[in-house]
Amino acid sequence: xxxxxxxxxxxxxxxxxxxxxxxxxxxxxxxxxxxxxxxxxxxxxxxxxxxxxxxxxxxxxxxxxxxxxxxxxxxxxxxxxxxxxxxxxxxxxxxxxxxxxxxxxxxxxxxxxxxxxxxxxxxxxxxxxxxxxxxxxxxxxxxxxxxxxxxxxxxxxxxxxxxxxxxxxxxxxxxxxxxxxxxxxxxxxxxxxxxxxxxxxxxxxxxxxxxxxxxxxxxxxxxxxxxxxxxxxxxxxxxxxxxxxxxxxxxxxxxxxxxxxxx
Amino acid sequence: xxxxxxxxxxxxxxxxxxxxxxxxxxxxxxxxxxxxxxxxxxxxxxxxxxxxxxxxxxxxxxxxxxxxxxxxxxxxxxxxxxxxxxxxxxxxxxxxxxxxxxxxxxxxxxxxxxxxxxxxxxxxxxxxxxxxxxxxxxxxxxxxxxxxxxxxxxxxxxxxxxxxxxxxxxxxxxxxxxxxxxxxxxxxxxxxxxxxxxxxxxxxxxxxxxxxxxxxxxxxxxxxxxxxxxxxxxxxxxxxxxxxxxxxxxxxxxxxxxxxxxx
DNA sequence: AAGTGGTCTAGACCACTTT
DNA sequence: AAGTGGTCTAGACCACTTC
Numbered sequence: 144x145x146x147x148x149x150x151x152x153x154x155x156x157x158x159x160x161x162x163x164x165x166x167x168x169x170x171x172x173x174x175x176x177x178x179x180x181x182x183x184x185x186x187x188x189x190x191x192x193x194x195x196x197x198x199x200x201x202x203x204x205x206x207x208x209x210x211x212x213x214x215x216x217x218x219x220x221x222x223x224x225x226x227x228x229x230x231x232x233x234x235x236x237x238x239x240x241x242x243x244x245x246x247x248x249x250x251x252x253x254x255x256x257x258x259x260x261x262x263x264x265x266x267x268x269x270x271x272x273x274x275x276x277x278x279x280x281x282x283x284x285x286x287x288x289x290x291x292x293x294x295x296x297x298x299x300x301x302x303x304x305x306x307x308x309x310x311x312x313x314x315x316x317x318x319x320x321x322x323x324x325x326x327x328x329x330x331x332x333x334x335x336x337x338x339x340x341x342x343x344x345x346x347x348x349x350x351x352x353x354x355x356x357x358x359x360x361x362x363x364x365x366x367x368x369x370x371x372x373x374x375x376x377x378x379x380x381x382x383x384x385x386x387x388x389x390x391x392x393x394x395x396x397x398x399x400x401x402x403x404x405x406x
Numbered sequence: 407x408x409x410x411x412x413x414x415x416x417x418x419x420x421x422x423x424x425x426x427x428x429x430x431x432x433x434x435x436x437x438x439x440x441x442x443x444x445x446x447x448x449x450x451x452x453x454x455x456x457x458x459x460x461x462x463x464x465x466x467x468x469x470x471x472x473x474x475x476x477x478x479x480x481x482x483x484x485x486x487x488x489x490x491x492x493x494x495x496x497x498x499x500x501x502x503x504x505x506x507x508x509x510x511x512x513x514x515x516x517x518x519x520x521x522x523x524x525x526x527x528x529x530x531x532x533x534x535x536x537x538x539x540x541x542x543x544x545x546x547x548x549x550x551x552x553x554x555x556x557x558x559x560x561x562x563x564x565x566x567x568x569x570x571x572x573x574x575x576x577x578x579x580x581x582x583x584x585x586x587x588x589x590x591x592x593x594x595x596x597x598x599x600x601x602x603x604x605x606x607x608x609x610x611x612x613x614x615x616x617x618x619x620x621x622x623x624x625x626x627x628x629x630x631x632x633x634x635x636x637x638x639x640x641x642x643x644x645x646x647x648x649x650x651x652x653x654x655x656x657x658x659x660x661x662x663x664x665x666x667x668x669x
Numbered sequence: 670a671a672g673t674g675g676t677c678t679a680g681a682c683c684a685c686t687t688t
Numbered sequence: 689a690a691g692t693g694g695t696c697t698a699g700a701c702c703a704c705t706t707c
Contacts, residue, residue: 200672200673200674201673201674202672202673216674216675219674230673230674230675231673231674232673232674232675233672233673233674234672234673234674235672235673235674236673236674
């Protein structure tokens with residue numbers, strides 16, 4: 144390597160500084176490949192490379208950031224492990240997208256007890272704009288009176304209604320989201336969010352409980368009130384761990400189950 | 407490197423062979439670091455290094471297998487990602503064990519809605535030996551009449567009974583498992599299995615449903631019959647993806663929830 | 670043939686832990 | 689001081705894809 148890259152701080156070449164982190168100053172050092180990872184993530188967030196597109200090759204990125212190819216490789220390895228990008232030998236590295244079968248199963252864990260999973264059919268029940276309820280505002284990091292878009296829908300498999308979903312999305316990020324666009328759109332909802340609104344869901348946390356179906360849910364699912372349902376409360380995050388969706392699903396688990404892997 | 411290692415097949419030095427996999431012969435080539443990974447896993451399985459113990463350093467393993475340190479490193483990186491070993495800078499690499507707070511949360515995802523998770527208190531209800539029911543036999547890869555050990559217990563948090571568990575274990579692997587030993591043993595049950603019976607749980611799959619409490623479960627949990635409960639059916643696997651435990655838990659999710667991360 | 674990611678090596682230095 | 693894993697580099701060759 145020729146010269147130390149000015150915009151990056153390499154502990155290997157600045158040992159004295161890294162050993163003396165000034166209290167109060169935020170000058171903390173992280174490995175080079177972590178810094179590269181942050182830079183690449185920022186480019187992804189800024190939309191420099193869009194979902195589905197090819198990002199520059201390892202050699203190009205190494206030249207851009209003035210580090211070795213091996214360092215770029217380690218950064219991309221981690222981004223790939225986090226499902227932010229997908230590597231394809233011989234072709235290159237692509238920005239991950241929800242427009243793939245791959246991504247579907249990551250975010251919908253309900254599987255039929257027997258047989259192959261079938262694609263879900265969506266029925267939109269309601270879309271409206273309202274002020275965020277306190278609990279939703281807290282989870283989405285919004286202020287009290289901020290607007291959110293509320294969506295209610297039913298998902299069916301093989302014609303059988305199985306899931307009742309309620310979603311809350313920050314109004315500021317999803318301006319122009321209407322029933323019409325939701326109904327027209329074919330494919331996964333996260334695909335729509337990503338393509339039409341530039342918001343890509345990266346990861347989510349779920350809290351799962353067993354509850355009794357109330358009258359409304361029972362009617363939509365075609366079961367008796369009081370039937371046990373799986374309640375799945377989800378908060379989804381985009382780049383920078385920013386929460387951008389609150390969702391509550393009620394799953395009918397008579398012939399389906401929530402599949403989970405403990406590693 | 408001096409000479410080609412005789413026990414390993416390196417495609418880099420045997421390209422012609424790797425390009426001509428003979429149909430019928432099982433001679434398939436995998437990267438060197440994958441082969442190293444298999445060898446290390448076999449040593450773990452054979453008990454050459456026991457849970458909690460230090461495994462040889464990267465330099466030593468590189469010498470043993472006649473490959474570079476970088477290749478060993480990549481193998482261990484993956485074993486570490488799969489939670490088979492734990493790296494500690496400056497100290498070495500250790501065989502993962504269930505006798506750590508770390509491992510607990512991987513296999514018990516039920517968390518209190520508010521406050522910190524508390525350690526579970528176990529109450530053993532029943533331990534007996536019986537012939538494997540067909541469904542259990544199928545899941546455990548046993549033959550029809552094989553013996554299994556059946557355990558029923560209740561787990562409480564802060565004195566409140568929250569979980570009713572039923573477990574089935576292959577009799578051949580857990581000879582001598584009695585109520586007494588289960589009651590005497592302090593700490594996680596997987597720790598007992600690992601230390602006393604040499605069977606370490608590596609990963610598990612779970613199928614989750616919402617069900618109604620029957621009379622027996624309701625009595626044990628101190629709730630009304632018909633209360634919605636989370637049903638968690640688990641199959642646990644040890645080295646070589648061998649199933650070694652079937653478990654069915656009923657979770658009371660009034661003030662607790664099953665926590666899951668979607669990556 | 671040229672370009673991409675995938676593997677493997679060898680060597681340097683760093684951060685952390687123990688002796 | 690010596691040993692461990694952690695980072696970074698440079699260069700070679702392989703497998704796969706595209707032109």
